[in-house]
Amino acid sequence: MKIYIAGAGAMGCRFGVQLSEAGNDVTLLDNWEAHIDAIKKDGLKVVGDEEKTVHLPIMKPTEAEGEGDLIILFTKAMQLRQMLQDIKPIVGSKTRVFCLLNGLGHEDVMKEYIPATNILMGVTVWTASLKEPGVVLMQGKGAINLQAIDASQEASGREVTDILNGAGLNATYDMDVIPSIWRKACVNGTMNSGCALLDCTIGELFASESGLKVVREIIHEFVSVGLAEGVTLDEDDITNYVMEISVKAAPHYPSMHQDLVKNHRLTEIDYLNGAVSEKAKRLGISTPYCQMMTQLIHTKEDIFGIK
Structure with missing residues:
Protein backbone atom coordinates (compact mmCIF):
# COMPACT_ATOMS: atom_id res chain seq x y z
CA MET A 1 0.00 0.00 0.00
CA LYS A 2 1.25 3.49 -0.85
CA ILE A 3 1.18 5.49 2.38
CA TYR A 4 2.13 9.10 3.01
CA ILE A 5 2.82 10.34 6.53
CA ALA A 6 1.84 14.03 6.47
CA GLY A 7 3.84 15.44 9.36
CA ALA A 8 7.03 13.50 10.10
CA GLY A 9 7.54 14.53 13.70
CA ALA A 10 8.07 11.94 16.41
CA MET A 11 4.74 10.13 15.97
CA GLY A 12 4.83 10.39 12.19
CA CYS A 13 8.28 8.82 12.18
CA ARG A 14 7.16 6.04 14.52
CA PHE A 15 4.20 5.13 12.33
CA GLY A 16 6.32 5.47 9.20
CA VAL A 17 8.93 3.05 10.52
CA GLN A 18 6.44 0.41 11.60
CA LEU A 19 4.33 0.62 8.45
CA SER A 20 7.42 0.47 6.24
CA GLU A 21 8.81 -2.56 8.04
CA ALA A 22 5.45 -4.27 7.47
CA GLY A 23 6.05 -4.01 3.71
CA ASN A 24 4.18 -0.83 2.82
CA ASP A 25 5.52 1.86 0.46
CA VAL A 26 5.89 4.75 2.94
CA THR A 27 6.92 8.34 2.24
CA LEU A 28 7.43 10.95 4.97
CA LEU A 29 6.25 14.52 4.34
CA ASP A 30 7.51 17.43 6.39
CA ASN A 31 8.76 21.02 6.13
CA TRP A 32 11.57 20.92 8.71
CA GLU A 33 14.68 21.36 6.59
CA ALA A 34 17.17 20.02 9.14
CA HIS A 35 15.05 16.90 9.71
CA ILE A 36 14.66 16.28 5.98
CA ASP A 37 18.38 16.74 5.37
CA ALA A 38 19.38 14.42 8.22
CA ILE A 39 17.10 11.59 7.07
CA LYS A 40 18.16 11.96 3.44
CA LYS A 41 21.83 11.89 4.42
CA ASP A 42 21.98 9.24 7.14
CA GLY A 43 18.54 7.62 7.28
CA LEU A 44 16.10 7.83 10.19
CA LYS A 45 17.87 6.70 13.34
CA VAL A 46 15.68 4.85 15.85
CA VAL A 47 16.66 4.65 19.53
CA GLY A 48 14.82 3.32 22.55
CA ASP A 49 13.54 -0.25 22.77
CA GLU A 50 15.87 -1.09 19.89
CA GLU A 51 18.44 0.79 17.88
CA LYS A 52 18.47 0.78 14.09
CA THR A 53 18.56 2.99 11.04
CA VAL A 54 15.60 2.98 8.66
CA HIS A 55 15.88 4.47 5.19
CA LEU A 56 12.62 6.15 4.24
CA PRO A 57 12.00 8.71 1.49
CA ILE A 58 11.23 12.15 2.92
CA MET A 59 10.32 15.40 1.17
CA LYS A 60 8.23 18.52 1.53
CA THR A 75 0.90 17.64 11.54
CA LYS A 76 0.34 20.17 14.32
CA ALA A 77 -3.30 21.21 14.60
CA MET A 78 -2.66 24.80 13.53
CA GLN A 79 -0.84 23.54 10.43
CA LEU A 80 -3.66 21.25 9.27
CA ARG A 81 -5.28 23.59 6.76
CA GLN A 82 -1.98 24.35 5.02
CA MET A 83 -1.05 20.66 4.95
CA LEU A 84 -4.37 19.73 3.35
CA GLN A 85 -3.81 22.42 0.75
CA ASP A 86 -0.27 21.21 0.04
CA ILE A 87 -1.20 17.52 -0.40
CA LYS A 88 -4.11 18.08 -2.79
CA PRO A 89 -2.18 16.60 -5.76
CA ILE A 90 -1.69 13.24 -3.99
CA VAL A 91 -5.31 12.85 -2.83
CA GLY A 92 -7.25 10.78 -5.32
CA SER A 93 -10.87 9.68 -5.40
CA LYS A 94 -10.01 6.52 -3.43
CA THR A 95 -7.37 7.96 -1.09
CA ARG A 96 -8.25 7.46 2.57
CA VAL A 97 -7.13 10.37 4.78
CA PHE A 98 -6.70 9.38 8.42
CA CYS A 99 -6.49 12.10 11.09
CA LEU A 100 -4.63 11.37 14.34
CA LEU A 101 -4.16 14.96 15.46
CA ASN A 102 -4.68 16.00 19.05
CA GLY A 103 -7.64 18.25 19.75
CA LEU A 104 -11.17 18.86 18.55
CA GLY A 105 -12.89 19.97 15.35
CA HIS A 106 -10.42 18.66 12.78
CA GLU A 107 -13.05 16.77 10.80
CA ASP A 108 -14.76 20.08 10.00
CA VAL A 109 -11.55 21.46 8.47
CA MET A 110 -10.89 18.22 6.61
CA LYS A 111 -14.31 18.29 4.96
CA GLU A 112 -13.34 21.52 3.22
CA TYR A 113 -10.66 19.61 1.29
CA ILE A 114 -11.55 15.90 1.46
CA PRO A 115 -14.87 14.15 0.69
CA ALA A 116 -16.45 12.83 3.89
CA THR A 117 -16.43 9.33 2.41
CA ASN A 118 -12.61 9.40 2.41
CA ILE A 119 -12.10 10.64 5.99
CA LEU A 120 -11.09 8.49 8.94
CA MET A 121 -10.85 9.91 12.45
CA GLY A 122 -8.93 8.34 15.28
CA VAL A 123 -7.04 8.62 18.52
CA THR A 124 -3.82 6.97 19.64
CA VAL A 125 -1.93 6.43 22.87
CA TRP A 126 1.32 5.47 21.15
CA THR A 127 4.18 7.78 22.16
CA ALA A 128 7.47 8.89 20.64
CA ILE A 144 -5.26 3.16 18.08
CA ASN A 145 -9.03 3.57 17.80
CA LEU A 146 -10.43 4.71 14.48
CA GLN A 147 -13.65 5.11 12.54
CA ALA A 148 -14.78 6.19 9.08
CA ILE A 149 -16.92 9.29 9.60
CA ASP A 150 -19.26 8.12 6.82
CA ALA A 151 -21.05 4.99 8.04
CA SER A 152 -21.14 3.58 4.50
CA GLN A 153 -17.33 3.35 4.56
CA GLU A 154 -16.99 0.91 7.45
CA ALA A 155 -15.44 -1.76 5.23
CA SER A 156 -12.81 0.71 4.05
CA GLY A 157 -12.12 1.71 7.64
CA ARG A 158 -11.70 -1.90 8.67
CA GLU A 159 -9.25 -2.42 5.81
CA VAL A 160 -7.11 0.42 7.15
CA THR A 161 -7.41 -1.15 10.63
CA ASP A 162 -5.98 -4.39 9.25
CA PRO A 179 -15.94 10.03 22.80
CA SER A 180 -12.38 8.65 22.75
CA ILE A 181 -11.18 11.75 20.89
CA TRP A 182 -12.85 13.98 23.47
CA ARG A 183 -11.38 11.92 26.32
CA LYS A 184 -7.84 12.37 24.99
CA ALA A 185 -8.50 16.06 24.37
CA CYS A 186 -9.51 16.33 28.01
CA VAL A 187 -6.24 14.70 29.09
CA ASN A 188 -4.33 17.25 27.01
CA GLY A 189 -6.58 20.12 28.10
CA THR A 190 -5.67 19.48 31.74
CA MET A 191 -2.03 18.34 31.61
CA ASN A 192 -0.68 20.25 28.62
CA SER A 193 -2.06 23.67 29.41
CA GLY A 194 -1.47 23.37 33.15
CA CYS A 195 2.15 22.22 32.89
CA ALA A 196 2.96 24.74 30.16
CA LEU A 197 1.66 27.62 32.28
CA LEU A 198 3.20 26.47 35.54
CA ASP A 199 6.46 25.13 34.09
CA CYS A 200 6.07 21.83 35.92
CA THR A 201 5.85 18.11 35.35
CA ILE A 202 2.55 16.27 35.25
CA GLY A 203 3.30 14.78 38.66
CA GLU A 204 3.97 18.19 40.17
CA LEU A 205 0.68 19.57 38.82
CA PHE A 206 -1.36 16.66 40.15
CA ALA A 207 0.42 16.64 43.53
CA SER A 208 -0.96 20.12 44.22
CA GLU A 209 -4.38 20.30 45.87
CA SER A 210 -5.04 23.59 44.09
CA GLY A 211 -3.82 22.09 40.82
CA LEU A 212 -6.23 19.19 41.21
CA LYS A 213 -9.11 21.60 41.71
CA VAL A 214 -8.25 23.30 38.42
CA VAL A 215 -7.96 19.92 36.68
CA ARG A 216 -11.40 18.86 37.91
CA GLU A 217 -12.99 22.14 36.79
CA ILE A 218 -11.49 21.75 33.31
CA ILE A 219 -12.75 18.16 33.08
CA HIS A 220 -16.23 19.33 34.09
CA GLU A 221 -16.22 21.99 31.37
CA PHE A 222 -15.05 19.55 28.68
CA VAL A 223 -17.74 17.04 29.65
CA SER A 224 -20.50 19.67 29.86
CA VAL A 225 -19.75 20.98 26.37
CA ILE A 238 -12.98 10.60 32.35
CA THR A 239 -11.76 11.90 35.71
CA ASN A 240 -10.52 8.42 36.64
CA TYR A 241 -8.84 8.08 33.24
CA VAL A 242 -7.06 11.43 33.59
CA MET A 243 -5.88 10.48 37.08
CA GLU A 244 -4.53 7.13 35.85
CA ILE A 245 -2.60 8.83 33.05
CA SER A 246 -1.21 11.40 35.50
CA VAL A 247 0.32 8.62 37.60
CA LYS A 248 1.87 6.83 34.62
CA ALA A 249 3.21 10.07 33.12
CA ALA A 250 4.11 11.81 36.40
CA PRO A 251 7.82 12.50 35.61
CA GLN A 258 8.02 21.41 25.27
CA ASP A 259 6.55 23.58 22.51
CA LEU A 260 5.99 26.70 24.58
CA VAL A 261 8.54 26.73 27.40
CA LYS A 262 11.41 24.75 25.91
CA ASN A 263 11.22 25.56 22.20
CA HIS A 264 9.17 28.81 22.13
CA ARG A 265 6.77 27.50 19.48
CA LEU A 266 3.07 28.17 19.00
CA THR A 267 0.84 25.78 20.92
CA GLU A 268 -2.31 23.82 20.07
CA ILE A 269 -4.32 25.51 22.82
CA ASP A 270 -7.01 26.74 20.38
CA TYR A 271 -7.81 23.11 19.53
CA LEU A 272 -8.05 22.00 23.16
CA ASN A 273 -9.28 24.38 25.87
CA GLY A 274 -9.84 27.06 23.24
CA ALA A 275 -12.05 24.77 21.17
CA VAL A 276 -14.17 23.97 24.22
CA SER A 277 -14.45 27.65 25.07
CA GLU A 278 -15.58 28.54 21.54
CA LYS A 279 -18.10 25.69 21.39
CA ALA A 280 -19.41 26.75 24.80
CA LYS A 281 -20.02 30.31 23.61
CA ARG A 282 -22.18 29.01 20.74
CA LEU A 283 -24.05 26.72 23.12
CA GLY A 284 -24.58 29.34 25.84
CA ILE A 285 -22.47 27.41 28.38
CA SER A 286 -20.03 29.04 30.79
CA THR A 287 -16.46 27.65 30.67
CA PRO A 288 -14.37 30.15 32.66
CA TYR A 289 -11.45 27.79 33.30
CA CYS A 290 -10.97 26.78 29.66
CA GLN A 291 -11.33 30.39 28.58
CA MET A 292 -8.78 31.60 31.11
CA MET A 293 -6.29 28.81 30.32
CA THR A 294 -6.53 29.70 26.64
CA GLN A 295 -5.98 33.40 27.29
CA LEU A 296 -3.03 32.74 29.60
CA ILE A 297 -1.30 30.43 27.12
CA HIS A 298 -1.71 33.08 24.40
CA THR A 299 -0.35 35.67 26.82
CA LYS A 300 2.72 33.52 27.39
CA GLU A 301 3.14 33.13 23.62
CA ASP A 302 3.02 36.94 23.36
CA ILE A 303 5.59 37.37 26.13
CA PHE A 304 7.95 35.01 24.32
CA GLY A 305 7.32 36.83 21.04
CA ILE A 306 6.00 33.70 19.35
CA LYS A 307 4.15 34.28 16.09
Whole structure:
Protein backbone atom coordinates (compact mmCIF):
# COMPACT_ATOMS: atom_id res chain seq x y z
CA MET A 1 0.00 0.00 0.00
CA LYS A 2 1.25 3.49 -0.85
CA ILE A 3 1.18 5.49 2.38
CA TYR A 4 2.13 9.10 3.01
CA ILE A 5 2.82 10.34 6.53
CA ALA A 6 1.84 14.03 6.47
CA GLY A 7 3.84 15.44 9.36
CA ALA A 8 7.03 13.50 10.10
CA GLY A 9 7.54 14.53 13.70
CA ALA A 10 8.07 11.94 16.41
CA MET A 11 4.74 10.13 15.97
CA GLY A 12 4.83 10.39 12.19
CA CYS A 13 8.28 8.82 12.18
CA ARG A 14 7.16 6.04 14.52
CA PHE A 15 4.20 5.13 12.33
CA GLY A 16 6.32 5.47 9.20
CA VAL A 17 8.93 3.05 10.52
CA GLN A 18 6.44 0.41 11.60
CA LEU A 19 4.33 0.62 8.45
CA SER A 20 7.42 0.47 6.24
CA GLU A 21 8.81 -2.56 8.04
CA ALA A 22 5.45 -4.27 7.47
CA GLY A 23 6.05 -4.01 3.71
CA ASN A 24 4.18 -0.83 2.82
CA ASP A 25 5.52 1.86 0.46
CA VAL A 26 5.89 4.75 2.94
CA THR A 27 6.92 8.34 2.24
CA LEU A 28 7.43 10.95 4.97
CA LEU A 29 6.25 14.52 4.34
CA ASP A 30 7.51 17.43 6.39
CA ASN A 31 8.76 21.02 6.13
CA TRP A 32 11.57 20.92 8.71
CA GLU A 33 14.68 21.36 6.59
CA ALA A 34 17.17 20.02 9.14
CA HIS A 35 15.05 16.90 9.71
CA ILE A 36 14.66 16.28 5.98
CA ASP A 37 18.38 16.74 5.37
CA ALA A 38 19.38 14.42 8.22
CA ILE A 39 17.10 11.59 7.07
CA LYS A 40 18.16 11.96 3.44
CA LYS A 41 21.83 11.89 4.42
CA ASP A 42 21.98 9.24 7.14
CA GLY A 43 18.54 7.62 7.28
CA LEU A 44 16.10 7.83 10.19
CA LYS A 45 17.87 6.70 13.34
CA VAL A 46 15.68 4.85 15.85
CA VAL A 47 16.66 4.65 19.53
CA GLY A 48 14.82 3.32 22.55
CA ASP A 49 13.54 -0.25 22.77
CA GLU A 50 15.87 -1.09 19.89
CA GLU A 51 18.44 0.79 17.88
CA LYS A 52 18.47 0.78 14.09
CA THR A 53 18.56 2.99 11.04
CA VAL A 54 15.60 2.98 8.66
CA HIS A 55 15.88 4.47 5.19
CA LEU A 56 12.62 6.15 4.24
CA PRO A 57 12.00 8.71 1.49
CA ILE A 58 11.23 12.15 2.92
CA MET A 59 10.32 15.40 1.17
CA LYS A 60 8.23 18.52 1.53
CA PRO A 61 4.48 18.02 1.07
CA THR A 62 4.47 20.14 -2.10
CA GLU A 63 7.11 17.85 -3.65
CA ALA A 64 5.12 14.63 -3.34
CA GLU A 65 3.90 12.96 -6.53
CA GLY A 66 1.54 10.06 -7.10
CA GLU A 67 -1.81 9.48 -5.42
CA GLY A 68 -1.67 7.72 -2.09
CA ASP A 69 -3.82 4.83 -0.94
CA LEU A 70 -3.64 6.16 2.61
CA ILE A 71 -2.48 9.49 4.04
CA ILE A 72 -1.99 9.71 7.81
CA LEU A 73 -2.13 13.22 9.22
CA PHE A 74 0.32 13.93 12.04
CA THR A 75 0.90 17.64 11.54
CA LYS A 76 0.34 20.17 14.32
CA ALA A 77 -3.30 21.21 14.60
CA MET A 78 -2.66 24.80 13.53
CA GLN A 79 -0.84 23.54 10.43
CA LEU A 80 -3.66 21.25 9.27
CA ARG A 81 -5.28 23.59 6.76
CA GLN A 82 -1.98 24.35 5.02
CA MET A 83 -1.05 20.66 4.95
CA LEU A 84 -4.37 19.73 3.35
CA GLN A 85 -3.81 22.42 0.75
CA ASP A 86 -0.27 21.21 0.04
CA ILE A 87 -1.20 17.52 -0.40
CA LYS A 88 -4.11 18.08 -2.79
CA PRO A 89 -2.18 16.60 -5.76
CA ILE A 90 -1.69 13.24 -3.99
CA VAL A 91 -5.31 12.85 -2.83
CA GLY A 92 -7.25 10.78 -5.32
CA SER A 93 -10.87 9.68 -5.40
CA LYS A 94 -10.01 6.52 -3.43
CA THR A 95 -7.37 7.96 -1.09
CA ARG A 96 -8.25 7.46 2.57
CA VAL A 97 -7.13 10.37 4.78
CA PHE A 98 -6.70 9.38 8.42
CA CYS A 99 -6.49 12.10 11.09
CA LEU A 100 -4.63 11.37 14.34
CA LEU A 101 -4.16 14.96 15.46
CA ASN A 102 -4.68 16.00 19.05
CA GLY A 103 -7.64 18.25 19.75
CA LEU A 104 -11.17 18.86 18.55
CA GLY A 105 -12.89 19.97 15.35
CA HIS A 106 -10.42 18.66 12.78
CA GLU A 107 -13.05 16.77 10.80
CA ASP A 108 -14.76 20.08 10.00
CA VAL A 109 -11.55 21.46 8.47
CA MET A 110 -10.89 18.22 6.61
CA LYS A 111 -14.31 18.29 4.96
CA GLU A 112 -13.34 21.52 3.22
CA TYR A 113 -10.66 19.61 1.29
CA ILE A 114 -11.55 15.90 1.46
CA PRO A 115 -14.87 14.15 0.69
CA ALA A 116 -16.45 12.83 3.89
CA THR A 117 -16.43 9.33 2.41
CA ASN A 118 -12.61 9.40 2.41
CA ILE A 119 -12.10 10.64 5.99
CA LEU A 120 -11.09 8.49 8.94
CA MET A 121 -10.85 9.91 12.45
CA GLY A 122 -8.93 8.34 15.28
CA VAL A 123 -7.04 8.62 18.52
CA THR A 124 -3.82 6.97 19.64
CA VAL A 125 -1.93 6.43 22.87
CA TRP A 126 1.32 5.47 21.15
CA THR A 127 4.18 7.78 22.16
CA ALA A 128 7.47 8.89 20.64
CA SER A 129 9.84 11.85 20.79
CA LEU A 130 12.44 13.42 18.53
CA LYS A 131 15.87 13.57 20.14
CA GLU A 132 17.27 15.71 17.32
CA PRO A 133 16.74 16.02 13.56
CA GLY A 134 16.66 12.52 12.09
CA VAL A 135 16.63 10.71 15.46
CA VAL A 136 13.39 9.32 16.97
CA LEU A 137 12.95 7.73 20.39
CA MET A 138 10.49 4.81 20.28
CA GLN A 139 9.65 3.10 23.56
CA GLY A 140 6.75 1.11 24.92
CA LYS A 141 3.49 0.02 23.38
CA GLY A 142 0.29 1.81 22.42
CA ALA A 143 -3.01 1.43 20.61
CA ILE A 144 -5.26 3.16 18.08
CA ASN A 145 -9.03 3.57 17.80
CA LEU A 146 -10.43 4.71 14.48
CA GLN A 147 -13.65 5.11 12.54
CA ALA A 148 -14.78 6.19 9.08
CA ILE A 149 -16.92 9.29 9.60
CA ASP A 150 -19.26 8.12 6.82
CA ALA A 151 -21.05 4.99 8.04
CA SER A 152 -21.14 3.58 4.50
CA GLN A 153 -17.33 3.35 4.56
CA GLU A 154 -16.99 0.91 7.45
CA ALA A 155 -15.44 -1.76 5.23
CA SER A 156 -12.81 0.71 4.05
CA GLY A 157 -12.12 1.71 7.64
CA ARG A 158 -11.70 -1.90 8.67
CA GLU A 159 -9.25 -2.42 5.81
CA VAL A 160 -7.11 0.42 7.15
CA THR A 161 -7.41 -1.15 10.63
CA ASP A 162 -5.98 -4.39 9.25
CA ILE A 163 -3.08 -2.52 7.60
CA LEU A 164 -2.23 -0.81 10.89
CA ASN A 165 -2.43 -4.10 12.77
CA GLY A 166 -0.13 -5.68 10.20
CA ALA A 167 2.42 -3.13 11.38
CA GLY A 168 1.89 -4.00 15.05
CA LEU A 169 0.06 -0.76 15.82
CA ASN A 170 -2.76 -2.39 17.83
CA ALA A 171 -5.67 -0.75 16.00
CA THR A 172 -9.36 -1.24 16.76
CA TYR A 173 -12.22 -0.21 14.51
CA ASP A 174 -14.52 1.77 16.79
CA MET A 175 -18.19 2.24 16.01
CA ASP A 176 -18.17 5.53 17.96
CA VAL A 177 -14.65 6.99 18.20
CA ILE A 178 -15.69 10.58 19.00
CA PRO A 179 -15.94 10.03 22.80
CA SER A 180 -12.38 8.65 22.75
CA ILE A 181 -11.18 11.75 20.89
CA TRP A 182 -12.85 13.98 23.47
CA ARG A 183 -11.38 11.92 26.32
CA LYS A 184 -7.84 12.37 24.99
CA ALA A 185 -8.50 16.06 24.37
CA CYS A 186 -9.51 16.33 28.01
CA VAL A 187 -6.24 14.70 29.09
CA ASN A 188 -4.33 17.25 27.01
CA GLY A 189 -6.58 20.12 28.10
CA THR A 190 -5.67 19.48 31.74
CA MET A 191 -2.03 18.34 31.61
CA ASN A 192 -0.68 20.25 28.62
CA SER A 193 -2.06 23.67 29.41
CA GLY A 194 -1.47 23.37 33.15
CA CYS A 195 2.15 22.22 32.89
CA ALA A 196 2.96 24.74 30.16
CA LEU A 197 1.66 27.62 32.28
CA LEU A 198 3.20 26.47 35.54
CA ASP A 199 6.46 25.13 34.09
CA CYS A 200 6.07 21.83 35.92
CA THR A 201 5.85 18.11 35.35
CA ILE A 202 2.55 16.27 35.25
CA GLY A 203 3.30 14.78 38.66
CA GLU A 204 3.97 18.19 40.17
CA LEU A 205 0.68 19.57 38.82
CA PHE A 206 -1.36 16.66 40.15
CA ALA A 207 0.42 16.64 43.53
CA SER A 208 -0.96 20.12 44.22
CA GLU A 209 -4.38 20.30 45.87
CA SER A 210 -5.04 23.59 44.09
CA GLY A 211 -3.82 22.09 40.82
CA LEU A 212 -6.23 19.19 41.21
CA LYS A 213 -9.11 21.60 41.71
CA VAL A 214 -8.25 23.30 38.42
CA VAL A 215 -7.96 19.92 36.68
CA ARG A 216 -11.40 18.86 37.91
CA GLU A 217 -12.99 22.14 36.79
CA ILE A 218 -11.49 21.75 33.31
CA ILE A 219 -12.75 18.16 33.08
CA HIS A 220 -16.23 19.33 34.09
CA GLU A 221 -16.22 21.99 31.37
CA PHE A 222 -15.05 19.55 28.68
CA VAL A 223 -17.74 17.04 29.65
CA SER A 224 -20.50 19.67 29.86
CA VAL A 225 -19.75 20.98 26.37
CA GLY A 226 -19.30 17.50 24.91
CA LEU A 227 -22.63 16.33 26.29
CA ALA A 228 -24.32 19.46 24.91
CA GLU A 229 -22.92 18.50 21.48
CA GLY A 230 -24.35 15.00 21.79
CA VAL A 231 -21.11 13.20 22.64
CA THR A 232 -21.45 10.29 25.07
CA LEU A 233 -19.21 11.20 28.00
CA ASP A 234 -19.14 10.23 31.68
CA GLU A 235 -17.43 12.73 33.99
CA ASP A 236 -16.43 10.16 36.62
CA ASP A 237 -14.96 7.81 34.02
CA ILE A 238 -12.98 10.60 32.35
CA THR A 239 -11.76 11.90 35.71
CA ASN A 240 -10.52 8.42 36.64
CA TYR A 241 -8.84 8.08 33.24
CA VAL A 242 -7.06 11.43 33.59
CA MET A 243 -5.88 10.48 37.08
CA GLU A 244 -4.53 7.13 35.85
CA ILE A 245 -2.60 8.83 33.05
CA SER A 246 -1.21 11.40 35.50
CA VAL A 247 0.32 8.62 37.60
CA LYS A 248 1.87 6.83 34.62
CA ALA A 249 3.21 10.07 33.12
CA ALA A 250 4.11 11.81 36.40
CA PRO A 251 7.82 12.50 35.61
CA HIS A 252 7.12 13.96 32.17
CA TYR A 253 6.66 17.44 30.74
CA PRO A 254 3.82 17.21 28.18
CA SER A 255 4.19 18.32 24.56
CA MET A 256 2.73 21.81 25.05
CA HIS A 257 5.34 22.51 27.70
CA GLN A 258 8.02 21.41 25.27
CA ASP A 259 6.55 23.58 22.51
CA LEU A 260 5.99 26.70 24.58
CA VAL A 261 8.54 26.73 27.40
CA LYS A 262 11.41 24.75 25.91
CA ASN A 263 11.22 25.56 22.20
CA HIS A 264 9.17 28.81 22.13
CA ARG A 265 6.77 27.50 19.48
CA LEU A 266 3.07 28.17 19.00
CA THR A 267 0.84 25.78 20.92
CA GLU A 268 -2.31 23.82 20.07
CA ILE A 269 -4.32 25.51 22.82
CA ASP A 270 -7.01 26.74 20.38
CA TYR A 271 -7.81 23.11 19.53
CA LEU A 272 -8.05 22.00 23.16
CA ASN A 273 -9.28 24.38 25.87
CA GLY A 274 -9.84 27.06 23.24
CA ALA A 275 -12.05 24.77 21.17
CA VAL A 276 -14.17 23.97 24.22
CA SER A 277 -14.45 27.65 25.07
CA GLU A 278 -15.58 28.54 21.54
CA LYS A 279 -18.10 25.69 21.39
CA ALA A 280 -19.41 26.75 24.80
CA LYS A 281 -20.02 30.31 23.61
CA ARG A 282 -22.18 29.01 20.74
CA LEU A 283 -24.05 26.72 23.12
CA GLY A 284 -24.58 29.34 25.84
CA ILE A 285 -22.47 27.41 28.38
CA SER A 286 -20.03 29.04 30.79
CA THR A 287 -16.46 27.65 30.67
CA PRO A 288 -14.37 30.15 32.66
CA TYR A 289 -11.45 27.79 33.30
CA CYS A 290 -10.97 26.78 29.66
CA GLN A 291 -11.33 30.39 28.58
CA MET A 292 -8.78 31.60 31.11
CA MET A 293 -6.29 28.81 30.32
CA THR A 294 -6.53 29.70 26.64
CA GLN A 295 -5.98 33.40 27.29
CA LEU A 296 -3.03 32.74 29.60
CA ILE A 297 -1.30 30.43 27.12
CA HIS A 298 -1.71 33.08 24.40
CA THR A 299 -0.35 35.67 26.82
CA LYS A 300 2.72 33.52 27.39
CA GLU A 301 3.14 33.13 23.62
CA ASP A 302 3.02 36.94 23.36
CA ILE A 303 5.59 37.37 26.13
CA PHE A 304 7.95 35.01 24.32
CA GLY A 305 7.32 36.83 21.04
CA ILE A 306 6.00 33.70 19.35
CA LYS A 307 4.15 34.28 16.09
